[in-house]
Amino acid sequence: MSARTSSGPVVSRHGWAHALVTVIGALAAMGAVAAPGLWAAGAADLPGGAFPQVLAATLVTAVGGTVRLSGDAGGLAGTEGGLAVIPLSVTLAGALAVGWGFLRPLRRRAVAGTPELGGWAARIAVLWLLVLVGLGLAARHTFEIPLGDGPLGDLGELFGFRPVVGFAADVPLTVLIGLVWLAGVLLVALMVSGGAPLPGGLLRFQASVRPAARAMVRLLLAAVVIALVVALVVAATRGHPVETFAVILLGLPNVAWLALTVGLGATWDGRVEGPFGLPMPQVLDEVLRTPELSELNLGTLVEHDGARWWWLLVADAVLLLAAAFVMAALSPADVRVRQHAVRLAVALALTVLMICLMARVSARIGLSVLGIGDLGEGFSGEVLLTPRLWSALGLALLWGLAAGFAGASAARVLRRRGGGGTGR
Numbered sequence: 001m002s003a004r005t006s007s008g009p010v011v012s013r014h015g016w017a018h019a020l021v022t023v024i025g026a027l028a029a030m031g032a033v034a035a036p037g038l039w040a041a042g043a044a045d046l047p048g049g050a051f052p053q054v055l056a057a058t059l060v061t062a063v064g065g066t067v068r069l070s071g072d073a074g075g076l077a078g079t080e081g082g083l084a085v086i087p088l089s090v091t092l093a094g095a096l097a098v099g100w101g102f103l104r105p106l107r108r109r110a111v112a113g114t115p116e117l118g119g120w121a122a123r124i125a126v127l128w129l130l131v132l133v134g135l136g137l138a139a140r141h142t143f144e145i146p147l148g149d150g151p152l153g154d155l156g157e158l159f160g161f162r163p164v165v166g167f168a169a170d171v172p173l174t175v176l177i178g179l180v181w182l183a184g185v186l187l188v189a190l191m192v193s194g195g196a197p198l199p200g201g202l203l204r205f206q207a208s209v210r211p212a213a214r215a216m217v218r219l220l221l222a223a224v225v226i227a228l229v230v231a232l233v234v235a236a237t238r239g240h241p242v243e244t245f246a247v248i249l250l251g252l253p254n255v256a257w258l259a260l261t262v263g264l265g266a267t268w269d270g271r272v273e274g275p276f277g278l279p280m281p282q283v284l285d286e287v288l289r290t291p292e293l294s295e296l297n298l299g300t301l302v303e304h305d306g307a308r309w310w311w312l313l314v315a316d317a318v319l320l321l322a323a324a325f326v327m328a329a330l331s332p333a334d335v336r337v338r339q340h341a342v343r344l345a346v347a348l349a350l351t352v353l354m355i356c357l358m359a360r361v362s363a364r365i366g367l368s369v370l371g372i373g374d375l376g377e378g379f380s381g382e383v384l385l386t387p388r389l390w391s392a393l394g395l396a397l398l399w400g401l402a403a404g405f406a407g408a409s410a411a412r413v414l415r416r417r418g419g420g421g422t423g424r
Contacts, residue, residue: 019123022101027131029097034058034090037249040242050141057139057167062090063181065174067139067167084362088253098182099189106196121186125179132178133171142166192217211330212347215323220257222319227256257355263316264399266392267297270385320399324407333415340408345400352396356387
């Protein structure tokens, strides 16, 4: 809907219907990715018809919400657990849908006032809040854990305990973090769009922020596309297609963006124990399945699986040079090379910070009887993966400076030869 003011320009009316379509579209996109991913991961076989609740919990974690694990096994036994992992394939689908729905009514506009943009975002936020509350209330279930016929089963019969593990979303925290996630997505959408209007007071930042933001988003999406091609080749040539598609639909950006930081030289500390694991590639599980914390970086990957892992370094260099060239091509011609280098360095550091915050993994579950912890090899386990944040950010700054300088220099040479002006 639109109307013309007395002076002639078109003023968009972003009503509740538009906001509802945006929110429903985002929820549908996330569900369309998460549901088959969970099915491929075996969630459809969970007892008690828990698939809808697990789907709701997956959507909650995809927007940064919190799902807490709890357990009970009677007076003589106890269960404990914790889970902190974001299914970034689902997150990415929701972010793309929200961003597209938010920007669509703003097309072909030069400037938009702060009240207009704020009101449009607020309508989406109100409906998104209702969705978060609904998902949080739905994301709860309890499972009874079978003890089997081994020593643990004999202890269960002797002492009469039946371990129960459940999960439930922390609704207030989920609502808070989910709204912050939405605000971040809308802000990034405004920054990367070449055609969306900005308030008049922010127009002076357009030339410096938008090219760098668009270059970083393209870098992240390119990494996901490359990882998708590799995953499809693996599914076609090495078997286990169902498990591979579960990774694609739930955690492909987790793998792709982890590989991006490792290619920059970053180190992640991690540990894999028990029945849990990191599904793809298998070498990650091999590197981290040790009694103590292990290092995951280019050195350890090469040590365990040969020199082919140096291709991560080469791939990162090519991707960053392409991102730097794109950023320079989209920037005004009067921007100096060193300014490009600094802007790319800052943008890459912020991007790596986002990856480090969102790609970390922490999962633990255990059973103890009479104070004896972690009984049952098929029940207890842990997966931990955390970045060395400050070294990762330092490396990102160095890579950004180098790639920004090289890419901007190449863009300047081509611009001079072609007599080009500025890019959008």
